[in-house]
Amino acid sequence: MEFLKNLKLTSQNLGVSSGSIWLENESNWIDSFSPVDGSKIGSVSSTSASQYEQMVNTASSAFEVWRKWPAPKRGEIVRQLGEAFRFYKNDLGQLVSYEMGKSLQEGLGEVQEIIDICDFAVGLSRQLHGLTMHSERPNHRMYEQYHPLGIVGVISAFNFPVAVWSWNSMLAWVCGDVCIWKPSEKAPLCSVACQKIVQEVFEKNNVPEGVSCIVNGDANLGVLLSNDDRIPLVSATGSTRMGKEVAKAVAGRLGKSLLELGGNNAIILTESADLKMCIPGIVFGAVGTAGQRCTSTRRLIIHESIYENVKNMLINAYQQIVIGDPLDSKNHMGPLIDDTAVAMYLDAIKKAEQQGAKILVEGGVLQNQKSNCYVKPCIIEAENHLEIVQHETFAPILYIMKYQTLNEAIALQNGVKQGLSSAIMTMNMREAELFLSSEGSDCGIANVNIGTSGAEIGGAFGGEKETGGGRESGSDSWKVYMRRQTNTINYGTDLPLAQGIQFNI
Numbered sequence: 001m002e003f004l005k006n007l008k009l010t011s012q013n014l015g016v017s018s019g020s021i022w023l024e025n026e027s028n029w030i031d032s033f034s035p036v037d038g039s040k041i042g043s044v045s046s047t048s049a050s051q052y053e054q055m056v057n058t059a060s061s062a063f064e065v066w067r068k069w070p071a072p073k074r075g076e077i078v079r080q081l082g083e084a085f086r087f088y089k090n091d092l093g094q095l096v097s098y099e100m101g102k103s104l105q106e107g108l109g110e111v112q113e114i115i116d117i118c119d120f121a122v123g124l125s126r127q128l129h130g131l132t133m134h135s136e137r138p139n140h141r142m143y144e145q146y147h148p149l150g151i152v153g154v155i156s157a158f159n160f161p162v163a164v165w166s167w168n169s170m171l172a173w174v175c176g177d178v179c180i181w182k183p184s185e186k187a188p189l190c191s192v193a194c195q196k197i198v199q200e201v202f203e204k205n206n207v208p209e210g211v212s213c214i215v216n217g218d219a220n221l222g223v224l225l226s227n228d229d230r231i232p233l234v235s236a237t238g239s240t241r242m243g244k245e246v247a248k249a250v251a252g253r254l255g256k257s258l259l260e261l262g263g264n265n266a267i268i269l270t271e272s273a274d275l276k277m278c279i280p281g282i283v284f285g286a287v288g289t290a291g292q293r294c295t296s297t298r299r300l301i302i303h304e305s306i307y308e309n310v311k312n313m314l315i316n317a318y319q320q321i322v323i324g325d326p327l328d329s330k331n332h333m334g335p336l337i338d339d340t341a342v343a344m345y346l347d348a349i350k351k352a353e354q355q356g357a358k359i360l361v362e363g364g365v366l367q368n369q370k371s372n373c374y375v376k377p378c379i380i381e382a383e384n385h386l387e388i389v390q391h392e393t394f395a396p397i398l399y400i401m402k403y404q405t406l407n408e409a410i411a412l413q414n415g416v417k418q419g420l421s422s423a424i425m426t427m428n429m430r431e432a433e434l435f436l437s438s439e440g441s442d443c444g445i446a447n448v449n450i451g452t453s454g455a456e457i458g459g460a461f462g463g464e465k466e467t468g469g470g471r472e473s474g475s476d477s478w479k480v481y482m483r484r485q486t487n488t489i490n491y492g493t494d495l496p497l498a499q500g501i502q503f504n505i
Contacts, residue, residue: 003091015044015216035101037370062210075125082118113163139492146482148176161187259468263420265452266299273425281451291396335373345395357382420463421452
């Protein structure tokens, strides 16, 4: 395919890189198969223990140099990265779509997220501000400042194989950190493509070898990163189960972790909602990326007065969803990532029926497709307390339920262990403000009249409870990539002590 050639990924067999240096592990390979048609796209070398050590040592040496570059100069490198990703947007977007299975529009949108975070980070490079405050002691000045942390380990998931890496790396780089990226083994070629694009820019600007490193491999490589006390921050995106293991390992060495984990996101549909506007947002939230977003809409909580009407509108809308090759722009939904994901999807539907739920729009695997990973989006009428509803299934399954009062709806919305994204659809200001108040949604993201999916770069992204509490991307998320330092300067001739303590000798 032409986009593979343009990204220099034909006959690709590289997977360990510190920038311009690429290493191979002849004894261990990761094959990348496209869920679109089942074809093998290429292979990457899995990182050995000795190669991992080499990457960490190279990154450590790079940090000693990179942190001395002025932040605006580091920002200029990121600006050039943004231009490079603009140039490769179409090719990289096609690769994301082909290797992961999301629609081409979503693949292109993911690359646009890289471009957007580059633009954000460039401005940020001139705004890494501290704080000045007055001292209680005469002739003293106090202030706070931020310094680079060191090596940032980034563990990303298959569903956003390039964007989440960029959220972390672009901010970390302008902050003066270096990065070691462990991508998902289900989409390794995307990481190789990104590294090659970065490599072009870094080589032109004499950026130190090791500022950007990738290490491809399985979960054992994530264990190495999490337990390595040379890596002060590990940013991990994935399941709650995985996040708990990372958090335990990093906390055990008193490191810092930034966790973006599971979501069990709900939309509350009030009786005043503009249904014409709401239905497209609900459907995209439920079936976009084949339900494989952490922000996908899993639950729809509908006021009893409009319940039957909304149910019928959704059933009609689902009949219009076109499923097929995600590189074909006429299709709304592509495949799940692999056979394991399909099995989990089918098992969830089975469990829902066993637990007393009612299937409204039947699921199942689509026949006569290019692979066995294409499934039908499913709508299930269920109670919120059911075990399967409480569980996040990474698939296009939407559970719907009814409510009587808004307080009841908010309790249902909050009544899961995850706390990532939430939304209310209403034309009533009081309902909207209650939902956004301390008595409302307990999620890190709470929207009014937009869905749960599709966050912008400018806001901090992340959630509470079993979502992990991390914040990435916009706002002041940059602070997690730096260490905070309080400074006191005595410019007088005496040495008064704080709190009026006297110590005469």
